[in-house]
Amino acid sequence: MASQPPPALVLGIDAAWTAHNPSGVALLQRAAEGWQCLALATSYEAFLALAAGQPWDQNRKAQGSEPDPAALLEACKQLAGQPVDCVSVDMPLATTSITSRRAADTAIASRFGPKGCAVHSPSAERPGAIADQLRERFAELGVALHTTTPARQGPALIECYPHVALLALLNRNYRVPYKVSRSALYWKAERPPVAERVKRLLAEFTAIHQALSQRISAIPLTLPQPHEVTTLSSLKPVEDMLDALICAWIGIEHLEGRTVGLGDATAAIWVPQALTNHSPR
Numbered sequence: 706m707a708s709q710p711p712p713a714l715v716l717g718i719d720a721a722w723t724a725h726n727p728s729g730v731a732l733l734q735r736a737a738e739g740w741q742c743l744a745l746a747t748s749y750e751a752f753l754a755l756a757a758g759q760p761w762d763q764n765r766k767a768q769g770s771e772p773d774p775a776a777l778l779e780a781c782k783q784l785a786g787q788p789v790d791c792v793s794v795d796m797p798l799a800t801t802s803i804t805s806r807r808a809a810d811t812a813i814a815s816r817f818g819p820k821g822c823a824v825h826s827p828s829a830e831r832p833g834a835i836a837d838q839l840r841e842r843f844a845e846l847g848v849a850l851h852t853t854t855p856a857r858q859g860p861a862l863i864e865c866y867p868h869v870a871l872l873a874l875l876n877r878n879y880r881v882p883y884k885v886s887r888s889a890l891y892w893k894a895e896r897p898p899v900a901e902r903v904k905r906l907l908a909e910f911t912a913i914h915q916a917l918s919q920r921i922s923a924i925p926l927t928l929p930q931p932h933e934v935t936t937l938s939s940l941k942p943v944e945d946m947l948d949a950l951i952c953a954w955i956g957i958e959h960l961e962g963r964t965v966g967l968g969d970a971t972a973a974i975w976v977p978q979a980l981t982n983h984s985p986r
Contacts, residue, residue, distance in 0.1 A: 797809075
């Protein structure tokens, strides 16, 4: 009889670059029957409330705040009964202060820019101190940033990029048009009405949700029907939760040795190995 893989825990964070915007959070656990979602939230506040056993009102507007790594790790332990093995974050992270474009950003742009997946250049202001403090605090708590250096100890803190991850997850050749704030640009030439943009965004949300559900069970997210959506902005919390799940999926891939780090010893963006032509370093 084959031995069961050991239990493992992944925290995915769709981290806002500013404290006034909310950050989606997803917690996944590997059990005997595979990976399952233990918690999914539209903000740090909502995630901590779930861990404290306080039901979260889905109609309550998500609030932004700065990440508190100690509180997040404690919440994970409360929800899962075990420590985290990987924290996967969609935000520029580096072992040194980030003041400008990094080798990791250039590597992503070079490889995936032709597929519409270049990255925003980070600066000293955005994400600035939020990113530096998040990385420093996680390191103090024993969760070290993984870069291209071979001396990587677990538990891991990794940087990911959902747009690139989705190329592998959905087997697409070009950037997936699912971002609510960019919907007017995606179909600029057609200028479809809001109701049509909602319909198209939800079609992409559905594809993402279905692909994730093939790899992760018990995802506590029901997508709305197009006629139930009254404003584009009401889809943003759903987008944030999907992004958190995508981040967490990259965390799974990282733990199971199926990612490649693009960058250098100070910063790496981890992408699915299937998208590259070489093995993990």
